[in-house]
Amino acid sequence: MKVAIIGAGLAGTAAAWALRQAGAEPVIYEAGPEIAPGASGNPVGLYNPRLSAERSFYSDAFPLALKAFEQLRDTDWNECGALHLITDDKRQKKFADAVKSWGWPRGEMRIVNKAEASEIAGVNVHYDALYLARSGVISPKKLCRSYATAVPVKLNTLITNLNEVQADAIIVAAGMATKSLPLKAVRGQITFVQSTAASERLKCNLCYGGYFSPAKRSEHALGATFQRWLDHDQIIGDDDYDNIAKLVRVAPELAEGLEITGQRAAVRTTPPDHFPVIGHLRDNIYVSAGHGSHGIVSSIAAAQILTNMILERPLPFPAQAIQKVSPQRFNQ
Numbered sequence: 001m002k003v004a005i006i007g008a009g010l011a012g013t014a015a016a017w018a019l020r021q022a023g024a025e026p027v028i029y030e031a032g033p034e035i036a037p038g039a040s041g042n043p044v045g046l047y048n049p050r051l052s053a054e055r056s057f058y059s060d061a062f063p064l065a066l067k068a069f070e071q072l073r074d075t076d077w078n079e080c081g082a083l084h085l086i087t088d089d090k091r092q093k094k095f096a097d098a099v100k101s102w103g104w105p106r107g108e109m110r111i112v113n114k115a116e117a118s119e120i121a122g123v124n125v126h127y128d129a130l131y132l133a134r135s136g137v138i139s140p141k142k143l144c145r146s147y148a149t150a151v152p153v154k155l156n157t158l159i160t161n162l163n164e165v166q167a168d169a170i171i172v173a174a175g176m177a178t179k180s181l182p183l184k185a186v187r188g189q190i191t192f193v194q195s196t197a198a199s200e201r202l203k204c205n206l207c208y209g210g211y212f213s214p215a216k217r218s219e220h221a222l223g224a225t226f227q228r229w230l231d232h233d234q235i236i237g238d239d240d241y242d243n244i245a246k247l248v249r250v251a252p253e254l255a256e257g258l259e260i261t262g263q264r265a266a267v268r269t270t271p272p273d274h275f276p277v278i279g280h281l282r283d284n285i286y287v288s289a290g291h292g293s294h295g296i297v298s299s300i301a302a303a304q305i306l307t308n309m310i311l312e313r314p315l316p317f318p319a320q321a322i323q324k325v326s327p328q329r330f331n332q
């Protein structure tokens with residue numbers, strides 16, 4: 001079975017990997033000059049499920065992502081864990097409800113007090129937190145390259161008409177260019193900073209609306225801005241200071257003396273209900289888009305769902321979760 005995939009970001013390359021593993025023959029068409037030229041090209045990303053009080057698509061997607069990472073090479077994967085700081089009552093209730101309803105083992109997901117959070121983090125933490133032991137960091141850019149190993153990728157190939165693509169099935173994984181869906185652009189910028197003696201001690205991700213990851217080769221990733229009103233990938237100087245200011249609010253001693261070493265901006269693609277769009281569009285055309293700010297996890301789950309849909313195998317998710325992400329939900 002020949003499957004054409006439009007877009008070599010996380011959505012497209014993950015789909016290619018899953019299809020190839022299942023015995024299909026994927027080919028990727030990418031408009032840009034390299035794999036992951038868009039949102040998926042960040043050198044560092046945090047992988048987390050999108051947290052919600054009720055069990056959701058993301059609670060089922062997260063273990064699939066871990067399984068994939070275990071099989072891939074050269075991705076800079078570091079399962080360092082993540083502390084989601086409880087900075088207000090809303091987060092406290094949501095996290096407590098999630099612990100109850102998701103039913104994950106205590107070793108993988110639990111509320112910790114400040115003292116335990118500090119022990120886990122290796123630095124002073126000023127808030128109780130939701131601890132996700134199996135979250136961590138990975139390089140999205142390298143992940144895309146690893147997914148695409150041994151898959152033909154036609155670079156500099158802008159597909160303007162799907163009728164001209166010869167394949168048994170087509171997956172549109174074109175980010176913001178995915179037509180006919182109510183997707184919104186949300187620009188974002190991550191900032192890289194040189195570590196200090198104090199920040200070098202951080203052992204896990206701190207998440208607080210923004211995020212701060214442990215140093216790798218003396219550099220931290222600090223993210224990210226969210227601008228629903230912008231759709232360009234130019235660098236904005238003030239964004240770096242916004243990212244640092246968020247860290248100052250929750251961990252001032254970690255933010256002290258950090259020097260900016262670089263930054264990267266790109267555009268996320270987000271549907272109004274913040275769930276990705278995964279499923280059958282029409283004829284032999286399928287879609288994986290709208291991965292918002294959790295694309296590392298949702299793209300591999302999308303890849304498994306679409307692979308099984310195309311090959312007419314049982315779907316790896318409960319029917320309710322499939323409906324939640326289906327493109328048909330916008331027609332109701």
Ligand SMILES: Cc1cc2nc3c(=O)[nH]c(=O)nc-3n(C[C@H](O)[C@H](O)[C@H](O)COP(=O)(O)OP(=O)(O)OC[C@H]3O[C@@H](n4cnc5c(N)ncnc54)[C@H](O)[C@@H]3O)c2cc1C
Nearest residue numbers: 007009010011031038039040046159175177188294295296
């Ligand atoms: C600043 C920032 C920080 C982020 N941090 C995280 C994080 O820490 N953790 C996380 O999980 N997620 C994060 N995300 C979100 C994540 O990057 C996205 O969810 C993910 O990259 C989306 O992947 P995609 O393949 O759908 O889109 P893209 O990466 O945009 O890929 C779409 C591809 O399609 C190609 N294309 C478009 N049109 C055509 C066409 N007609 N023909 C051929 N090719 C075409 C494009 O060139 C592009 O390469 C972040 C995003 C940003 C912007």
